[in-house]
Amino acid sequence: MVEITHSTIDVQSIVGTVTNSESGAIDVFIGTTRNNSDGRGVLSLMYEAYEPMALKIMAELEDEARSRWNLHRVVVVHRLGVVEAAEASVVVAVSSAHRKEAFDACRFLIDRLKRDVPIWKKERFVDGSEKWSVSKATNQESTGALK
Numbered sequence: 001m002v003e004i005t006h007s008t009i010d011v012q013s014i015v016g017t018v019t020n021s022e023s024g025a026i027d028v029f030i031g032t033t034r035n036n037s038d039g040r041g042v043l044s045l046m047y048e049a050y051e052p053m054a055l056k057i058m059a060e061l062e063d064e065a066r067s068r069w070n071l072h073r074v075v076v077v078h079r080l081g082v083v084e085a086a087e088a089s090v091v092v093a094v095s096s097a098h099r100k101e102a103f104d105a106c107r108f109l110i111d112r113l114k115r116d117v118p119i120w121k122k123e124r125f126v127d128g129s130e131k132w133s134v135s136k137a138t139n140q141e142s143t144g145a146l147k
Contacts, residue, residue: 002058003077004051009088018073023095027102029110031090033083037133041126045133047080047089049119054078057117065094065109069101076109078119089121 001017011030018026033045062074072095083089092109096102113119121133 001073001075002055002062003075004049004054004058005077005079006081007079009077009079009091011088011091014075014077014091014093017075018093018095020072020095022097023072023102024097025099025102026093026095027099027106029090029092029106030088031110032088033085035085037123037125042085043124043126044082044084045089046082046122046124046130047078047119048122049078049080049117051080054117054119058113061109061112061116064112065105068108069096069105071096071101071105074105074109076113078113078117080119082124 011028015026015028018028033042035042058076058078062076065071065074073093074095075091075093078090079088090110090113092106092113094102094105094109096105123131123133125131
């Protein structure tokens with residue numbers, strides 16, 4: 001299941017969705033807004049996306065993860081709009097029989113989401129300024145520095 005929402009992400013509900021009796025492992029990644037970036041105070045993040053393309057690519061990533069690992073359930077949710085400090089902007093949850101598959105698939109999904117999905121982030125600083133941000137993981141991965 002992939003989803004884009006404009007509301008607060010219910011992490012407990014997502015964990016409940018991937019929980020089942022056949023799974024011995026559940027791995028969850030929760031991306032939250034930090035209150036600082038490069039030594040500057042951050043009030044919030046603002047996320048925008050080209051939603052039809054973002055959902056299409058997110059579904060393709062889920063399909064790819066399912067083809068690479070034996071996964072029982074997969075949930076990927078990204079929030080758009082204003083996300084305040086300490087709130088979740090993205091949640092990836094996977095369940096599988098064993099932890100290695102769950103860990104590997106969860107890492108794959110968040111890394112590829114950050115790299116491939118057309119979702120953009122603007123940092124809103126305490127001094128009133130704003131700056132569009134580019135993922136450091138995206139830059140490293142595109143140059144081959146991150147493996």
